[in-house]
Amino acid sequence: MRHLLSAADLDRDGAVHVLDVAEQMAATQRREIKKLPTLRGRTVVNLFFEDSTRTRTSFEAAAKRLSADVINFSAKGSSVSKGESLKDTALTLEAMGADAVVVRHSASGAPHRLAHAGWSRSAVVNAGDGTHEHPTQALLDAYTMRRHLRAAGSGHALGRDLHGVRVVIVGDVLHSRVARSNVLLLHTLGAHVTLVAPPTLLPVGVGTWPCEVSHDLDAALTGGAPDAVMTLRVQAERMTTTGGGFFPSAREYSRRYGLDRRRAALLPEHAIVMHPGPMNRGLEISADAADSARSTIVEQVGNGVAVRMAVLYLLLAGGEPAAPTPGGDS
Numbered sequence: 001m002r003h004l005l006s007a008a009d010l011d012r013d014g015a016v017h018v019l020d021v022a023e024q025m026a027a028t029q030r031r032e033i034k035k036l037p038t039l040r041g042r043t044v045v046n047l048f049f050e051d052s053t054r055t056r057t058s059f060e061a062a063a064k065r066l067s068a069d070v071i072n073f074s075a076k077g078s079s080v081s082k083g084e085s086l087k088d089t090a091l092t093l094e095a096m097g098a099d100a101v102v103v104r105h106s107a108s109g110a111p112h113r114l115a116h117a118g119w120s121r122s123a124v125v126n127a128g129d130g131t132h133e134h135p136t137q138a139l140l141d142a143y144t145m146r147r148h149l150r151a152a153g154s155g156h157a158l159g160r161d162l163h164g165v166r167v168v169i170v171g172d173v174l175h176s177r178v179a180r181s182n183v184l185l186l187h188t189l190g191a192h193v194t195l196v197a198p199p200t201l202l203p204v205g206v207g208t209w210p211c212e213v214s215h216d217l218d219a220a221l222t223g224g225a226p227d228a229v230m231t232l233r234v235q236a237e238r239m240t241t242t243g244g245g246f247f248p249s250a251r252e253y254s255r256r257y258g259l260d261r262r263r264a265a266l267l268p269e270h271a272i273v274m275h276p277g278p279m280n281r282g283l284e285i286s287a288d289a290a291d292s293a294r295s296t297i298v299e300q301v302g303n304g305v306a307v308r309m310a311v312l313y314l315l316l317a318g319g320e321p322a323a324p325t326p327g328g329d330s
């Protein structure tokens with residue numbers, strides 16, 4: 001693996017390998033001394049053009065636990081706010097000797113450009129690009145599901161993948177990079193996914209995604225016997241350019257698509273409730289569903305560190321970074 005730009009970069013064996021390495025990483029994090037020498041002398045740059053709490057700190061913790069040097073570069077207060085281009089930023093980071101660049105950007109495709117334009121030799125990890133993809137979120141979600149559903153009582157004799165697992169993903173699919181990456185990865189791992197959203201919050205072409213699509217959450221919960229329900233944040237900040245109008249009111253949205261106590265009670269006993277964060281409590285998820293015993297929301301954050309340690313380890317510990325792609329555009 002040279003870069004991690006999309007969940008589709010991983011085939012079944014590759015994805016399972018990341019999850020297995022993450023399990024080993026998690027085991028090291030239960031020791032008194034959590035730091036491993038694995039990436040000593042390597043530099044990881046967190047290049048965040050969009051706000052983030054969980055993902056940035058998670059990558060920072062992951063890189064530091066592997067003993068890498070970490071440079072945090074956020075667009076606010078940097079030359080980017082003075083109009084510096086992605087290319088110039090990349091060249092600067094290259095000159096600083098970055099071995100890996102973890103990039104979050106509001107433009108879908110920005111990490112792909114960084115990886116393939118020939119501007120740098122760094123490994124590129126997509127930490128969320130626009131409404132496109134967020135592959136490490138999908139990996140940490142798969143890791144969380146595998147961990148829980150392997151436990152007794154789920155009725156699944158899970159091997160190393162998620163074969164036969166049933167997942168409902170509900171909410172603002174249109175603006176969600178988490179949904180797309182999850183559908184791709186869960187499909188690769190053999191799970192069955194149902195997306196639930198109002199028609200206004202589904203992207204064009206969703207019919208070609210490897211999943212089912214529904215507008216009826218109650219039917220998906222009662223008829224589908226899901227093992228996991230993932231609620232997606234209503235991404236109000238991405239709705240402003242179109243003037244909103246995706247649903248009549250917050251109250252109406254919660255009534256039709258919110259996961260509340262009544263709906264959580266429809267789930268099989270072993271089923272887990274997930275959310276990538278940050279949550280709009282009372283909108284897509286009620287406080288009692290978010291804080292219930294079946295919620296894995298806080299655990300997902302912790303699992304994120306182990307999964308990102310695995311990704312950085314697999315990208316960087318395998319050898320020297322390759323030379324820049326010849327003939328890259330200018």
Ligand code: ASP
Nearest residue numbers: 128134178233276277278
């Ligand atoms: N934190 C996730 C992301 O950056 C989910 C969200 O923001 O709703 O995509």
